[in-house]
Amino acid sequence: MDHLDKLENKSIHILREAYSEFNNLSMLWSIGKDSTVMLWLARKAFFGHVPFPLVHIDTDYMIPKMIEHRDKLAKKWELDMIYGQDEKSLEENMTYPEGNVDHQECCRRLKAEALKNTLNGNWKRYRMNHETGEYEVDDNTKPYTGVIVGARADEEGSRSKERYFSPRDENNDWDISDQPPEFWSQYKTDFAPGTHVRIHPLLDWTELDIWEYIQREEIPIVDLYYDQGEGKRYRSLGCAPCTEPVESDAKNVDEVVEELKNGKFADVAERDGRAQDQDEGAGLEDLRKDGYM
Structure with missing residues (x-):
């Protein structure tokens, strides 16, 4: 096998391991190249079908072409497509583009808080209706306990500290100093009740690999x-x-x-x-x- 084959096989193994170990699994899709590669790998892993929902956190400030691409592929590949957002901050104009908060606070609200509350079901989720092609409020508010993420270790410093199976507490907070060791492709997947787990199939990939x-x-x-x-x-x-x-x-x-x-x-x-x-x-x-x- 060449280098890409080895990366592909390992990622597919991690995706299948996650699917077998977590009952309520989802995959984050940012519409960027990395998470689209991850989506492609999931379709390979499960023979053309993605057996868990795709979740997108829509800040309302995404480049329009990104949303068009999301919905086009969701329809073409028959994806279970969901999005969530911080509607309160958007309604109150508490964002960086409106000049009312700085970059970090805007990201905390529109991305971090929106992600937490979409995953745990506290805020509205919008699910694509494939019959109409429109998004509707999702009745399912059950928390996602396992979430597949397209982070790569080489992107920036904090991502290099992740594990393939990286635990967060019930509030989605991440304790970098308390993570399980992962030696010889042995992954810890049994965590205490209430633990939220991020799964990183692309951790070893580089930008050039992608x-x-x-x-x-x-x-x-x-x-x-x-x-x-x-x-x-x-x-x-x-x-x-x-x-x-x-x-x-x-x-x-x-x-x-x-x-x-x-x-x-x-x-x-x-x-x-x-x-x-x-x-x-x-x-x-x-x-x-x-x-x-």
């Missing part, structure tokens, strides 16, 4: 990752007001791979254009301790 896998498998991703003729493209996707495109002429997956291998981004951090990553201190790690993806 793109080479997209290239090999011909995975459909949102075209924001490619130059549309303006000499710019997105390298990492998030909320529109807080995510800047990079200068790049890469118009397709082959050119993106070449940029990462030998070009201008070979030694440049992937999340360099994400505003919350530029704040001083341990801002992003604190957000992740509090539930941020």
Whole structure:
């Protein structure tokens, strides 16, 4: 097997292990390249069918093309698609784009708190009705105890501290110092009642691995990752007001791979254009301790 085959096999093993061990499982789908690769792997793991719901946290500030891509694939692949959001903060304009809170507080509200309360069922969930193509309030408010996440260890410092099966407490808070060891592909999956577990099938993948896998498998991703003729493209996707495109002429997956291998981004951090990553201190790690993806 080549390098990508080994990564694929390990990720599929982790996905199947998670499905066998957790009764109420979901997968977070941010619509970015990593979580779309993870979704592709799930479809491979379960022979074209994804046997758990896809959850998206919609901040209401996503680039419109991302939402269009989400719903297009949800319909095409018949995904059990759910989204949640912090409706109260949005109604009160307590967001960074409205100028009423800083980056960190905006992320805490629209992402971390929205994620916690969508997963535990305290806030509304909206589920796609495949007959109408519209989203409706979901009657199911049962908490998701296991959540599959597309985090990679090489993205930034806090993600490198994760485990494949990473426990959180009943409030979704993460104690970095209290995580189970994972040696020789042996994973701890039996946790105390009330524990919320994040599962990370892509932990060993790099940005280049992701793109080479997209290239090999011909995975459909949102075209924001490619130059549309303006000499710019997105390298990492998030909320529109807080995510800047990079200068790049890469118009397709082959050119993106070449940029990462030998070009201008070979030694440049992937999340360099994400505003919350530029704040001083341990801002992003604190957000992740509090539930941020």
